[in-house]
Amino acid sequence: MSRTIAAPAAADARATGDGPAIEVSHATKVFGRRPRDVVKRLKAGASREEVRSLGTAAVIDASFTVAPGEIFVVMGLSGSGKSTLIRMLNGLNDTSDGSITVFGTEVVGLGAAELRDLRRDRMSMVFQHFALLPHRSVLDNVAYGLELQGVGPEERRERALGWLDRVGLSGWEDHLPGELSGGMQQRVGIARAFAADTDVLLMDEAFSALDPLIRREMQEQLIELQQELNKTIVFITHDLNEAMFLGDRIAVMRDGRIVQVGTPNDILTDPANDYVAQFVQDVDRARVLTAGDVMEPPRAVVPASAGPRTALRTMRDLQTSACFVTTGNRKLLGVVRDKDVLRQVREGGTDLTERLRPTPSIVQRDQLISELFELAVESPLPVAVTDEQDRLIGVVPRVTLLAALTDLPAATTEIPIIEPTPTVTAAMITETLAAETAAVGPDAGEQEEVR
Numbered sequence: 479m480s481r482t483i484a485a486p487a488a489a490d491a492r493a494t495g496d497g498p499a500i501e502v503s504h505a506t507k508v509f510g511r512r513p514r515d516v517v518k519r520l521k522a523g524a525s526r527e528e529v530r531s532l533g534t535a536a537v538i539d540a541s542f543t544v545a546p547g548e549i550f551v552v553m554g555l556s557g558s559g560k561s562t563l564i565r566m567l568n569g570l571n572d573t574s575d576g577s578i579t580v581f582g583t584e585v586v587g588l589g590a591a592e593l594r595d596l597r598r599d600r601m602s603m604v605f606q607h608f609a610l611l612p613h614r615s616v617l618d619n620v621a622y623g624l625e626l627q628g629v630g631p632e633e634r635r636e637r638a639l640g641w642l643d644r645v646g647l648s649g650w651e652d653h654l655p656g657e658l659s660g661g662m663q664q665r666v667g668i669a670r671a672f673a674a675d676t677d678v679l680l681m682d683e684a685f686s687a688l689d690p691l692i693r694r695e696m697q698e699q700l701i702e703l704q705q706e707l708n709k710t711i712v713f714i715t716h717d718l719n720e721a722m723f724l725g726d727r728i729a730v731m732r733d734g735r736i737v738q739v740g741t742p743n744d745i746l747t748d749p750a751n752d753y754v755a756q757f758v759q760d761v762d763r764a765r766v767l768t769a770g771d772v773m774e775p776p777r778a779v780v781p782a783s784a785g786p787r788t789a790l791r792t793m794r795d796l797q798t799s800a801c802f803v804t805t806g807n808r809k810l811l812g813v814v815r816d817k818d819v820l821r822q823v824r825e826g827g828t829d830l831t832e833r834l835r836p837t838p839s840i841v842q843r844d845q846l847i848s849e850l851f852e853l854a855v856e857s858p859l860p861v862a863v864t865d866e867q868d869r870l871i872g873v874v875p876r877v878t879l880l881a882a883l884t885d886l887p888a889a890t891t892e893i894p895i896i897e898p899t900p901t902v903t904a905a906m907i908t909e910t911l912a913a914e915t916a917a918v919g920p921d922a923g924e925q926e927e928v929r
Protein backbone atom coordinates (compact mmCIF):
# COMPACT_ATOMS: atom_id res chain seq x y z
CA MET A 479 0.00 0.00 0.00
CA SER A 480 1.51 3.29 -1.05
CA ARG A 481 0.84 6.56 0.70
CA THR A 482 2.80 8.82 -1.52
CA ILE A 483 -0.10 10.86 -2.90
CA ALA A 484 0.65 14.58 -2.97
CA ALA A 485 -0.84 16.84 -0.32
CA PRO A 486 -3.77 18.97 -1.50
CA ALA A 487 -3.01 22.65 -1.88
CA ALA A 488 -4.90 23.72 1.25
CA ALA A 489 -3.01 21.41 3.58
CA ASP A 490 0.24 22.36 1.88
CA ALA A 491 -0.32 26.03 2.45
CA ARG A 492 -1.00 25.60 6.13
CA ALA A 493 1.73 23.12 6.95
CA THR A 494 4.43 25.59 7.77
CA GLY A 495 7.83 24.88 6.30
CA ASP A 496 9.57 21.54 6.43
CA GLY A 497 9.49 21.11 10.22
CA PRO A 498 7.57 18.40 12.05
CA ALA A 499 3.81 18.72 12.44
CA ILE A 500 4.09 17.72 16.08
CA GLU A 501 7.15 17.65 18.28
CA VAL A 502 6.97 16.17 21.75
CA SER A 503 10.06 16.66 23.85
CA HIS A 504 10.55 15.05 27.27
CA ALA A 505 6.87 15.44 28.05
CA THR A 506 5.58 14.15 31.38
CA LYS A 507 2.08 14.15 32.81
CA VAL A 508 1.41 13.50 36.46
CA PHE A 509 -2.10 13.27 37.89
CA GLY A 510 -2.26 14.16 41.56
CA ARG A 511 -1.73 16.99 43.93
CA ARG A 512 2.02 17.39 43.67
CA PRO A 513 3.00 16.96 40.03
CA ARG A 514 6.16 19.07 40.36
CA ASP A 515 7.51 16.92 43.16
CA VAL A 516 6.77 13.81 41.20
CA VAL A 517 8.52 15.19 38.10
CA LYS A 518 11.56 16.02 40.23
CA ARG A 519 11.64 12.52 41.71
CA LEU A 520 11.23 10.91 38.29
CA LYS A 521 14.09 12.99 36.92
CA ALA A 522 16.22 11.86 39.81
CA GLY A 523 15.60 8.27 38.74
CA ALA A 524 12.57 7.23 40.78
CA SER A 525 10.25 4.68 39.17
CA ARG A 526 6.55 5.13 38.52
CA GLU A 527 5.80 2.81 41.44
CA GLU A 528 8.06 4.72 43.82
CA VAL A 529 6.20 7.98 43.23
CA ARG A 530 2.73 6.44 43.28
CA SER A 531 1.89 7.81 46.75
CA LEU A 532 2.46 11.34 45.41
CA GLY A 533 0.60 10.99 42.12
CA THR A 534 0.07 8.91 38.98
CA ALA A 535 2.81 9.39 36.41
CA ALA A 536 0.65 8.63 33.37
CA VAL A 537 3.20 9.75 30.75
CA ILE A 538 6.90 9.89 31.53
CA ASP A 539 9.58 11.64 29.50
CA ALA A 540 7.94 11.08 26.10
CA SER A 541 9.83 12.35 23.05
CA PHE A 542 8.93 11.90 19.39
CA THR A 543 8.09 13.87 16.28
CA VAL A 544 5.28 13.40 13.80
CA ALA A 545 5.89 14.49 10.21
CA PRO A 546 3.23 16.33 8.22
CA GLY A 547 1.07 13.79 6.39
CA GLU A 548 2.15 10.93 8.62
CA ILE A 549 -0.10 8.43 10.40
CA PHE A 550 1.60 8.05 13.75
CA VAL A 551 0.16 5.31 15.91
CA VAL A 552 0.57 5.14 19.67
CA MET A 553 -0.04 1.68 21.01
CA GLY A 554 0.19 -0.07 24.33
CA LEU A 555 -1.83 -2.00 26.85
CA SER A 556 -4.62 -0.47 28.89
CA GLY A 557 -3.22 2.02 31.38
CA SER A 558 0.05 2.54 29.52
CA GLY A 559 -0.70 6.24 29.04
CA LYS A 560 -1.90 6.46 25.44
CA SER A 561 -5.06 8.48 26.05
CA THR A 562 -3.28 10.82 28.39
CA LEU A 563 -0.59 11.42 25.79
CA ILE A 564 -2.98 12.19 22.93
CA ARG A 565 -4.97 14.52 25.18
CA MET A 566 -1.76 16.36 26.07
CA LEU A 567 -1.31 17.12 22.36
CA ASN A 568 -4.46 19.25 22.21
CA GLY A 569 -4.37 20.46 25.80
CA LEU A 570 -7.31 18.38 27.09
CA ASN A 571 -4.72 17.24 29.62
CA ASP A 572 -2.15 19.77 30.74
CA THR A 573 1.51 18.77 30.58
CA SER A 574 3.44 18.68 33.86
CA ASP A 575 6.89 18.96 32.28
CA GLY A 576 8.50 19.15 28.85
CA SER A 577 7.38 20.68 25.59
CA ILE A 578 4.83 19.95 22.87
CA THR A 579 4.71 21.98 19.67
CA VAL A 580 2.16 21.79 16.88
CA PHE A 581 3.46 23.25 13.62
CA GLY A 582 5.95 25.21 15.69
CA THR A 583 3.46 26.58 18.26
CA GLU A 584 4.13 25.62 21.88
CA VAL A 585 1.03 24.01 23.35
CA VAL A 586 2.26 23.63 26.92
CA GLY A 587 1.17 26.64 28.96
CA LEU A 588 -1.48 27.92 26.53
CA GLY A 589 -4.55 29.51 28.14
CA ALA A 590 -8.06 28.08 27.84
CA ALA A 591 -9.09 30.36 24.97
CA GLU A 592 -5.97 29.63 22.96
CA LEU A 593 -6.45 25.91 23.50
CA ARG A 594 -10.02 26.19 22.24
CA ASP A 595 -8.71 27.92 19.11
CA LEU A 596 -6.12 25.19 18.67
CA ARG A 597 -8.73 22.44 18.90
CA ARG A 598 -11.11 24.26 16.59
CA ASP A 599 -8.66 25.32 13.88
CA ARG A 600 -5.76 22.89 13.97
CA MET A 601 -6.60 19.60 15.66
CA SER A 602 -9.86 17.67 15.48
CA MET A 603 -10.42 14.62 17.58
CA VAL A 604 -12.32 11.39 16.98
CA PHE A 605 -13.30 9.55 20.16
CA GLN A 606 -13.85 5.87 20.86
CA HIS A 607 -17.49 6.36 21.83
CA PHE A 608 -18.19 8.78 19.01
CA ALA A 609 -19.06 11.75 21.27
CA LEU A 610 -21.81 12.94 18.93
CA LEU A 611 -24.36 15.51 20.01
CA PRO A 612 -27.47 13.34 20.58
CA HIS A 613 -30.11 15.99 19.93
CA ARG A 614 -28.58 17.33 16.76
CA SER A 615 -29.11 15.77 13.38
CA VAL A 616 -26.36 13.79 11.70
CA LEU A 617 -25.85 16.72 9.33
CA ASP A 618 -25.49 19.23 12.17
CA ASN A 619 -23.04 16.95 13.94
CA VAL A 620 -20.82 16.80 10.86
CA ALA A 621 -21.13 20.57 10.40
CA TYR A 622 -20.40 21.29 14.05
CA GLY A 623 -16.71 22.08 13.68
CA LEU A 624 -17.44 24.34 10.74
CA GLU A 625 -20.08 26.14 12.79
CA LEU A 626 -17.50 26.78 15.51
CA GLN A 627 -15.13 28.07 12.85
CA GLY A 628 -17.78 30.60 11.77
CA VAL A 629 -18.50 29.05 8.37
CA GLY A 630 -21.92 30.23 7.05
CA PRO A 631 -24.97 27.92 7.04
CA GLU A 632 -25.08 27.27 3.28
CA GLU A 633 -21.42 26.36 2.96
CA ARG A 634 -21.62 24.32 6.15
CA ARG A 635 -24.48 22.29 4.81
CA GLU A 636 -22.81 21.74 1.48
CA ARG A 637 -19.52 20.65 2.98
CA ALA A 638 -21.18 18.42 5.57
CA LEU A 639 -23.33 16.74 2.90
CA GLY A 640 -20.19 16.18 0.84
CA TRP A 641 -18.53 14.45 3.76
CA LEU A 642 -21.55 12.34 4.57
CA ASP A 643 -21.47 11.17 0.99
CA ARG A 644 -17.75 10.36 1.27
CA VAL A 645 -18.31 8.12 4.26
CA GLY A 646 -21.31 6.39 2.70
CA LEU A 647 -24.06 8.05 4.72
CA SER A 648 -25.96 10.00 2.09
CA GLY A 649 -29.64 10.08 2.98
CA TRP A 650 -29.00 9.89 6.74
CA GLU A 651 -28.44 13.61 7.24
CA ASP A 652 -31.76 14.32 8.96
CA HIS A 653 -31.59 11.39 11.37
CA LEU A 654 -30.46 11.64 14.97
CA PRO A 655 -27.23 9.82 15.89
CA GLY A 656 -29.15 7.40 18.15
CA GLU A 657 -30.94 6.01 15.09
CA LEU A 658 -27.66 4.87 13.56
CA SER A 659 -25.60 1.74 14.25
CA GLY A 660 -22.26 2.06 16.04
CA GLY A 661 -20.31 1.80 12.79
CA MET A 662 -22.45 4.48 11.18
CA GLN A 663 -22.08 6.76 14.20
CA GLN A 664 -18.32 6.45 13.98
CA ARG A 665 -18.51 7.37 10.30
CA VAL A 666 -20.32 10.52 11.42
CA GLY A 667 -17.48 11.17 13.88
CA ILE A 668 -14.92 10.74 11.13
CA ALA A 669 -16.88 12.92 8.71
CA ARG A 670 -17.07 15.59 11.42
CA ALA A 671 -13.31 15.48 11.99
CA PHE A 672 -12.46 15.59 8.29
CA ALA A 673 -15.08 18.28 7.60
CA ALA A 674 -13.42 20.60 10.11
CA ASP A 675 -10.44 20.44 7.72
CA THR A 676 -7.81 20.80 10.43
CA ASP A 677 -4.21 19.87 9.69
CA VAL A 678 -4.08 17.33 12.49
CA LEU A 679 -6.51 14.56 13.41
CA LEU A 680 -6.29 12.89 16.79
CA MET A 681 -8.04 9.53 16.90
CA ASP A 682 -8.37 7.89 20.31
CA GLU A 683 -9.30 4.20 19.94
CA ALA A 684 -11.58 5.45 17.19
CA PHE A 685 -12.45 1.99 15.87
CA SER A 686 -12.24 -0.05 19.07
CA ALA A 687 -15.97 -0.05 19.76
CA LEU A 688 -16.77 -1.49 16.33
CA ASP A 689 -17.18 -5.13 15.41
CA PRO A 690 -14.26 -6.64 13.49
CA LEU A 691 -15.67 -6.49 9.95
CA ILE A 692 -16.80 -2.87 10.23
CA ARG A 693 -13.52 -2.07 11.93
CA ARG A 694 -11.51 -3.45 9.01
CA GLU A 695 -13.68 -1.48 6.60
CA MET A 696 -13.12 1.73 8.57
CA GLN A 697 -9.35 1.17 8.66
CA GLU A 698 -9.32 0.79 4.91
CA GLN A 699 -11.50 3.85 4.45
CA LEU A 700 -9.22 5.90 6.67
CA ILE A 701 -6.19 4.94 4.56
CA GLU A 702 -8.11 5.82 1.42
CA LEU A 703 -9.10 9.24 2.76
CA GLN A 704 -5.61 9.83 4.01
CA GLN A 705 -4.07 9.11 0.61
CA GLU A 706 -6.16 11.88 -0.80
CA LEU A 707 -6.09 14.40 2.05
CA ASN A 708 -2.65 13.87 3.54
CA LYS A 709 -3.57 14.93 7.07
CA THR A 710 -1.29 14.44 10.02
CA ILE A 711 -2.93 11.73 12.10
CA VAL A 712 -2.12 10.53 15.59
CA PHE A 713 -4.00 7.29 16.16
CA ILE A 714 -4.27 5.51 19.49
CA THR A 715 -4.95 1.81 19.68
CA HIS A 716 -4.26 -1.16 21.91
CA ASP A 717 -4.54 -3.47 18.89
CA LEU A 718 -1.20 -4.16 17.29
CA ASN A 719 -2.70 -5.43 14.04
CA GLU A 720 -4.54 -2.13 13.69
CA ALA A 721 -1.35 -0.24 14.56
CA MET A 722 0.63 -2.17 11.98
CA PHE A 723 -1.99 -1.71 9.29
CA LEU A 724 -2.50 2.02 9.79
CA GLY A 725 0.80 3.33 11.05
CA ASP A 726 3.56 4.86 8.99
CA ARG A 727 5.35 4.72 12.34
CA ILE A 728 4.35 3.29 15.68
CA ALA A 729 5.26 4.31 19.22
CA VAL A 730 4.91 1.47 21.72
CA MET A 731 4.11 2.59 25.29
CA ARG A 732 4.57 0.70 28.50
CA ASP A 733 3.85 2.01 31.99
CA GLY A 734 3.87 5.63 30.83
CA ARG A 735 7.07 5.40 28.82
CA ILE A 736 7.64 5.11 25.10
CA VAL A 737 9.73 1.97 24.69
CA GLN A 738 10.12 1.96 20.91
CA VAL A 739 9.30 4.18 17.92
CA GLY A 740 9.66 2.67 14.48
CA THR A 741 8.03 1.62 11.24
CA PRO A 742 5.77 -1.43 11.42
CA ASN A 743 8.56 -3.41 9.82
CA ASP A 744 11.10 -2.18 12.43
CA ILE A 745 8.79 -3.15 15.25
CA LEU A 746 8.07 -6.54 13.75
CA THR A 747 11.56 -7.54 12.74
CA ASP A 748 13.63 -5.69 15.32
CA PRO A 749 11.65 -5.32 18.56
CA ALA A 750 13.51 -3.16 21.08
CA ASN A 751 12.90 -5.49 24.01
CA ASP A 752 11.05 -8.60 25.18
CA TYR A 753 7.93 -6.59 25.90
CA VAL A 754 7.61 -5.44 22.28
CA ALA A 755 8.65 -8.88 21.02
CA GLN A 756 5.83 -10.47 22.97
CA PHE A 757 3.36 -8.05 21.45
CA VAL A 758 4.38 -8.77 17.89
CA GLN A 759 4.11 -12.54 18.25
CA ASP A 760 0.47 -12.47 17.29
CA VAL A 761 0.66 -9.97 14.48
CA ASP A 762 -0.93 -10.80 11.19
CA ARG A 763 2.31 -10.52 9.22
CA ALA A 764 0.60 -10.71 5.85
CA ARG A 765 -0.91 -7.29 6.48
CA VAL A 766 2.39 -5.74 7.52
CA LEU A 767 5.22 -7.14 5.45
CA THR A 768 5.59 -6.06 1.84
CA ALA A 769 7.06 -7.73 -1.22
CA GLY A 770 10.15 -5.55 -0.73
CA ASP A 771 10.58 -6.85 2.83
CA VAL A 772 10.64 -10.53 1.86
CA MET A 773 11.92 -10.61 -1.73
CA GLU A 774 15.05 -12.55 -2.70
CA PRO A 775 17.55 -11.84 -5.45
CA PRO A 776 16.26 -13.23 -8.74
CA ARG A 777 18.27 -16.23 -9.93
CA ALA A 778 16.61 -17.52 -13.08
CA VAL A 779 17.18 -14.37 -15.10
CA VAL A 780 19.04 -13.70 -18.34
CA PRO A 781 19.50 -10.57 -20.40
CA ALA A 782 17.82 -10.92 -23.81
CA SER A 783 21.16 -10.18 -25.48
CA ALA A 784 22.66 -13.36 -23.97
CA GLY A 785 20.58 -15.39 -26.40
CA PRO A 786 18.69 -18.68 -26.26
CA ARG A 787 21.70 -20.92 -25.60
CA THR A 788 22.58 -19.07 -22.40
CA ALA A 789 18.93 -19.06 -21.35
CA LEU A 790 18.78 -22.80 -21.88
CA ARG A 791 21.97 -23.40 -19.94
CA THR A 792 20.70 -21.22 -17.10
CA MET A 793 17.46 -23.14 -16.86
CA ARG A 794 19.30 -26.45 -17.01
CA ASP A 795 21.74 -25.45 -14.28
CA LEU A 796 19.01 -24.10 -12.01
CA GLN A 797 16.75 -27.00 -12.91
CA THR A 798 13.82 -24.79 -13.73
CA SER A 799 11.31 -24.68 -16.56
CA ALA A 800 11.28 -20.91 -17.01
CA CYS A 801 13.40 -17.84 -16.56
CA PHE A 802 12.96 -14.10 -16.58
CA VAL A 803 14.33 -12.12 -19.51
CA THR A 804 15.51 -8.55 -19.05
CA THR A 805 17.16 -5.78 -21.03
CA GLY A 806 20.79 -4.98 -20.32
CA ASN A 807 19.71 -2.60 -17.53
CA ARG A 808 17.42 -5.20 -15.95
CA LYS A 809 14.12 -3.93 -17.29
CA LEU A 810 11.82 -6.93 -17.21
CA LEU A 811 10.73 -8.02 -20.70
CA GLY A 812 8.94 -11.28 -19.91
CA VAL A 813 9.70 -14.95 -19.37
CA VAL A 814 10.81 -17.85 -21.55
CA ARG A 815 9.98 -21.55 -21.07
CA ASP A 816 12.52 -24.37 -21.38
CA LYS A 817 10.65 -26.26 -24.08
CA ASP A 818 10.22 -23.14 -26.25
CA VAL A 819 13.89 -22.26 -26.01
CA LEU A 820 14.99 -25.83 -26.60
CA ARG A 821 13.01 -25.83 -29.82
CA GLN A 822 14.43 -22.44 -30.77
CA VAL A 823 18.01 -23.65 -30.28
CA ARG A 824 17.30 -26.77 -32.32
CA GLU A 825 15.92 -24.58 -35.09
CA GLY A 826 19.03 -22.42 -34.95
CA GLY A 827 17.19 -19.32 -33.67
CA THR A 828 19.26 -16.62 -31.98
CA ASP A 829 16.78 -13.95 -30.82
CA LEU A 830 15.47 -14.88 -27.38
CA THR A 831 12.78 -12.19 -27.50
CA GLU A 832 10.99 -14.16 -30.22
CA ARG A 833 10.00 -16.74 -27.62
CA LEU A 834 9.02 -14.30 -24.86
CA ARG A 835 5.83 -14.81 -22.93
CA PRO A 836 4.29 -12.25 -20.58
CA THR A 837 5.51 -12.38 -16.94
CA PRO A 838 2.76 -14.22 -15.03
CA SER A 839 2.83 -12.00 -11.95
CA ILE A 840 4.56 -8.71 -11.28
CA VAL A 841 4.21 -6.56 -8.17
CA GLN A 842 5.78 -3.41 -6.80
CA ARG A 843 8.01 -3.41 -3.75
CA ASP A 844 5.34 -1.90 -1.44
CA GLN A 845 2.64 -4.50 -2.17
CA LEU A 846 1.49 -6.24 1.02
CA ILE A 847 2.27 -9.94 1.03
CA SER A 848 -1.37 -10.69 1.85
CA GLU A 849 -1.99 -9.64 -1.75
CA LEU A 850 0.67 -11.97 -3.15
CA PHE A 851 -0.79 -15.34 -2.25
CA GLU A 852 -3.19 -15.59 -5.11
CA LEU A 853 -0.51 -14.49 -7.56
CA ALA A 854 1.99 -16.95 -6.13
CA VAL A 855 -0.45 -19.83 -6.40
CA GLU A 856 -1.36 -18.99 -9.98
CA SER A 857 2.17 -18.46 -11.22
CA PRO A 858 4.71 -21.22 -11.92
CA LEU A 859 7.54 -18.72 -11.46
CA PRO A 860 8.21 -16.76 -8.27
CA VAL A 861 6.34 -13.44 -8.20
CA ALA A 862 8.50 -10.78 -9.86
CA VAL A 863 9.12 -7.52 -7.97
CA THR A 864 9.87 -4.48 -10.11
CA ASP A 865 10.76 -0.87 -9.37
CA GLU A 866 9.28 2.30 -10.89
CA GLN A 867 11.41 1.83 -14.00
CA ASP A 868 10.10 -1.74 -14.47
CA ARG A 869 13.49 -3.16 -13.49
CA LEU A 870 13.47 -6.61 -11.91
CA ILE A 871 14.69 -6.05 -8.35
CA GLY A 872 13.69 -9.31 -6.71
CA VAL A 873 11.44 -12.33 -6.64
CA VAL A 874 9.10 -13.76 -4.04
CA PRO A 875 8.92 -17.55 -4.23
CA ARG A 876 6.05 -19.33 -2.52
CA VAL A 877 8.27 -20.78 0.20
CA THR A 878 9.48 -17.32 1.10
CA LEU A 879 5.90 -16.17 1.51
CA LEU A 880 5.15 -19.03 3.86
CA ALA A 881 8.37 -18.51 5.82
CA ALA A 882 7.61 -14.79 6.23
CA LEU A 883 4.26 -15.62 7.76
CA THR A 884 5.56 -18.09 10.26
CA ASP A 885 8.52 -15.95 11.34
CA LEU A 886 10.99 -18.80 11.35
CA PRO A 887 13.95 -18.20 13.64
CA ALA A 888 17.12 -17.01 11.94
CA ALA A 889 18.78 -20.43 12.04
CA THR A 890 16.10 -21.96 9.84
CA THR A 891 15.43 -19.10 7.42
CA GLU A 892 17.95 -20.41 4.88
CA ILE A 893 15.33 -21.81 2.56
CA PRO A 894 16.18 -23.17 -0.88
CA ILE A 895 14.30 -21.35 -3.62
CA ILE A 896 12.20 -23.92 -5.37
CA GLU A 897 11.95 -23.05 -9.05
CA PRO A 898 9.26 -24.53 -11.26
CA THR A 899 10.39 -28.01 -12.24
CA PRO A 900 11.78 -28.49 -15.75
CA THR A 901 9.51 -29.77 -18.48
CA VAL A 902 12.48 -31.07 -20.49
CA THR A 903 15.32 -33.07 -19.01
CA ALA A 904 18.79 -31.69 -18.34
CA ALA A 905 20.17 -34.44 -20.57
CA MET A 906 18.01 -33.27 -23.48
CA ILE A 907 19.25 -29.71 -23.04
CA THR A 908 22.88 -30.79 -22.76
CA GLU A 909 22.51 -32.94 -25.83
CA THR A 910 20.89 -30.12 -27.81
CA LEU A 911 23.54 -27.62 -26.77
CA ALA A 912 26.31 -30.09 -27.66
CA ALA A 913 24.77 -30.90 -31.04
CA GLU A 914 24.34 -27.23 -31.85
CA THR A 915 27.85 -26.49 -30.64
CA ALA A 916 29.24 -29.13 -32.99
CA ALA A 917 27.30 -27.54 -35.85
CA VAL A 918 28.07 -23.87 -35.19
CA GLY A 919 31.32 -24.06 -33.21
CA PRO A 920 31.74 -23.62 -29.45
CA ASP A 921 31.02 -20.28 -27.86
CA ALA A 922 33.01 -19.07 -24.89
CA GLY A 923 32.90 -21.44 -21.94
CA GLU A 924 30.54 -23.84 -23.65
CA GLN A 925 32.81 -26.89 -23.48
CA GLU A 926 33.19 -26.53 -19.77
CA GLU A 927 29.48 -26.43 -19.22
CA VAL A 928 28.52 -29.39 -21.35
CA ARG A 929 28.92 -32.36 -19.14
Ligand SMILES: Nc1ncnc2c1ncn2[C@@H]1O[C@H](COP(=O)(O)OP(=O)(O)OP(=O)(O)O)[C@@H](O)[C@H]1O
Nearest residue numbers: 509534536554555556557558559560561562563716
Ligand atom coordinates in the same frame (compact mmCIF):
# COMPACT_ATOMS: atom_id res chain seq x y z
N1 LIG B 1 -7.94 11.97 35.20
C1 LIG B 1 -7.12 11.08 35.78
N2 LIG B 1 -6.85 11.15 37.08
C2 LIG B 1 -6.00 10.28 37.66
N3 LIG B 1 -5.37 9.28 37.00
C3 LIG B 1 -5.61 9.16 35.70
C4 LIG B 1 -6.50 10.05 35.00
N4 LIG B 1 -6.54 9.68 33.70
C5 LIG B 1 -5.70 8.62 33.59
N5 LIG B 1 -5.17 8.31 34.78
C6 LIG B 1 -4.19 7.23 35.04
O1 LIG B 1 -3.12 7.38 34.15
C7 LIG B 1 -2.66 6.11 33.69
C8 LIG B 1 -2.69 6.07 32.18
O2 LIG B 1 -4.04 6.09 31.73
P1 LIG B 1 -4.47 6.26 30.24
O3 LIG B 1 -5.97 6.33 30.20
O4 LIG B 1 -3.72 7.36 29.62
O5 LIG B 1 -3.97 4.89 29.63
P2 LIG B 1 -4.39 4.21 28.28
O6 LIG B 1 -3.16 3.55 27.77
O7 LIG B 1 -5.06 5.17 27.40
O8 LIG B 1 -5.39 3.13 28.78
P3 LIG B 1 -6.81 2.71 28.15
O9 LIG B 1 -6.50 2.00 26.89
O10 LIG B 1 -7.39 1.81 29.22
O11 LIG B 1 -7.58 3.98 27.97
C9 LIG B 1 -3.56 5.08 34.36
O12 LIG B 1 -2.90 4.60 35.49
C10 LIG B 1 -4.77 5.86 34.73
O13 LIG B 1 -5.40 5.32 35.84
